[in-house]
Amino acid sequence: MKNLWKLIIIVILAAAVIAVITLKNNQKTAEPLTVADVNSEHVVADANQLAVAQKLPKLIDLGADKCIPCKMMKPILDELTLEYKGKLDVIFYDVWKNESYAKKYNIEIIPTQIFFDPNEKELFRHQGFFSKDEILAKWKELGFDLR
Numbered sequence: 001m002k003n004l005w006k007l008i009i010i011v012i013l014a015a016a017v018i019a020v021i022t023l024k025n026n027q028k029t030a031e032p033l034t035v036a037d038v039n040s041e042h043v044v045a046d047a048n049q050l051a052v053a054q055k056l057p058k059l060i061d062l063g064a065d066k067c068i069p070c071k072m073m074k075p076i077l078d079e080l081t082l083e084y085k086g087k088l089d090v091i092f093y094d095v096w097k098n099e100s101y102a103k104k105y106n107i108e109i110i111p112t113q114i115f116f117d118p119n120e121k122e123l124f125r126h127q128g129f130f131s132k133d134e135i136l137a138k139w140k141e142l143g144f145d146l147r
Contacts, residue, residue, distance in 0.1 A: 055118035057144050058089040059135065063111035064096035069129045070111045076132045087146050088139070115142060 061077055063070030074092075081090045095102035095110060105114060108127070115124040115138065123142050130138075139146055 054086075056087065056089045057118055057139070058091065058116040058120075059139075060091045060093065060105070060114045060116065061111055062093050062095050062101055062105055062107050062114070064094050066096065067110050072129055073111050073113075076130075076135070079132060080135065084146050088144075115139070117142075 059077075059080065061070075061073055063073060065071070077090050077092055080088065084090070093101040095107055101107070105112070111128065111130075113126045113130050113135070114122055117123055124138060126138070136146065
């Protein structure tokens with residue numbers, strides 16, 4: 001009889017553990033994306049597909065997480081991502097973690113910002129730190145008033 005109770009308790013505990021794990025997994029998939037998620041390379045691929053479908057102008061910043069000017073660009077890119085959602089696609093590639101992006105875009109210096117029209121045609125390229133105001137002014141100069 002004692003063994004039967006032990007077995008019942010083990011089954012109940014196992015069921016509780018499985019229920020908790022299932023609930024946690026469901027919560028993870030239901031959480032909204034954060035700016036950090038948007039800048040991750042996995043989500044960036046989805047953002048690329050979405051931008052092509054929506055035909056948005058695109059700003060690609062190629063840099064590295066450990067580069068000082070690149071770190072200075074991060075809050076600017078985060079702001080642009082949030083403020084111009086649906087108007088501008090902002091993408092960051094870490095060329096130290098994935099050198100193929102440096103080769104693909106012929107990067108010589110980081111950070112490098114590349115401005116693309118909605119049809120993926122390169123319009124402008126800048127090397128080094130680029131302020132938010134300068135970025136927005138360049139978009140306006142290129143014929144894209146994002147405000």
